[in-house]
Amino acid sequence: MTTRPPLLLIGTLVLGLAACGHRGDPLPPLRRTPPAPLDFHLAQRGSQLELRATAPAASVDGVPLPAVSIEFVHGEGRRDLDKTGARVLVKAVPGAAVTTTLPAPAAGTLVRATARSLAGGRRSTRTLTLALVTQPPLEPPRELQARLTDEGIALAWLGLRPKEIPPPLLPTAPALPGRLPPTPGSTSATPGAPGATPAANPPAAPPPSPAPAASGGPPKPEEPTKVEAPAPPPRRRSGFSVYRRAANGKYVEPLEGEPLDRRTFTDPQAPLGVQVCYVVRAVGSTEPLIESAASNEVCAERRDITPPAAPTGLAVLPRPGGLELLWSPSPEEDLAGYRVYRASGRGEPERLAELLPAQASFLDENAKKGVSYRYTLTAFDKAGNESGRSDPVEATLP
DSSP: OOOOOHHHHOOOOOOOOHHTTTTOOOOOOOOOOOOOEEEEEEETTTTTTEEEEEEEBTTTOOOOOSOOEEHHHHTTTTTTHHHHOOOOOOOHHHOEEEEEEEOOOOTTTTTEEEEEEEETTOOOOOOOEEEEOOOOOOOEEEEEEEEHHHSEEEEEEEEEOOOOOOOOOOOOOOOOOTOOOOOTTOOOOOOOOEEEEEOOOOOOOOOOOOOOTTTTOOOOOOOOOOOOOOOOOOOOSEEEEEEEEEOOOOOSSBBSSSBBSEEEEEEETTTTTOEEEEEEEEEEEEEEEEOOOOOOOOEEOOOOOOOOOOOOOEEEETTEEEEEEOOOOOOOOTTEEEEEEETTTTTTOOEEEOOOOOOOOEEEEEEEOOOEEEEEEEEETTOOOOOOOOOOOEEEBO
């Protein structure tokens, strides 16, 4: 007689088999705390202090932030910013840069500032604290002008190039009790007892004499002489910085990596067919950034003003129906066509025809027999720029 297992036992076995699949430990919830702002800057521009930072777009665990604000904390001297610093809260678009300006205190004042992100009631850690010593406002450049050239938009201005402003000398932290500063050349960082003196450096041991080569073995090759690369030139810290913006944009970063030592600049990267605007600032220091107020603003639209090359290979042959002009096709990429000019005697050349770019010949059916004509040819591009004239060719229809 077969005994059937009870239904309760069967159910327990089924649940046990279903539960044996490994799912892993449960993951902790994603943190929504925002990270600290990026690209934090403290600068003096004219008589204003400028605080700028880029808001984070996601939390420390990558959760997108729907809204975020930047809290700038600033103060004068070396007082604790958390306790005595003034706070400015600026709403920001996640991932975008925000800027706030403050009146600069009297020249010679040490200013320190930091920033943090706020989102959803959570606060990030602070950025590094930046510092600068305020300076008398620098004289801004003046009479900025812009003109179009073949290379781009050329700028020129007037103004004095400022002297370089040295970085601020901040007081260093005092030495800890019972710890002496290391002497030059010492390699030990072990703290000593009060009043102790660092041990003298042991005399350098003489270099070991080279071991004799084994008899009959090949001579040991000499090590190549190491040639040290020349040190890069120091970066220029004072001069002029050029800023560009689109019609509805803002001035953010200078076009050059370091200040210019001249009062001219050509922008070859200005987009074609778009109006852009420029200002120039005098720079006394780049770290920290201390600039003048902006010069007058000039705006220009870059256009193609470079004409194509003049056509070559022009020749004229008599035909039964008139005088035929032949030439070498132009290799210009933006070629829009050709213009044929004709003159007779001492007269001025007159436009005879305007041809499509695919044409490389033209028949002058109006040429009269026995009259000496002088022909020239030009090329023009899609922007309307016309080349110089080709070498003239004279011909007479017999």
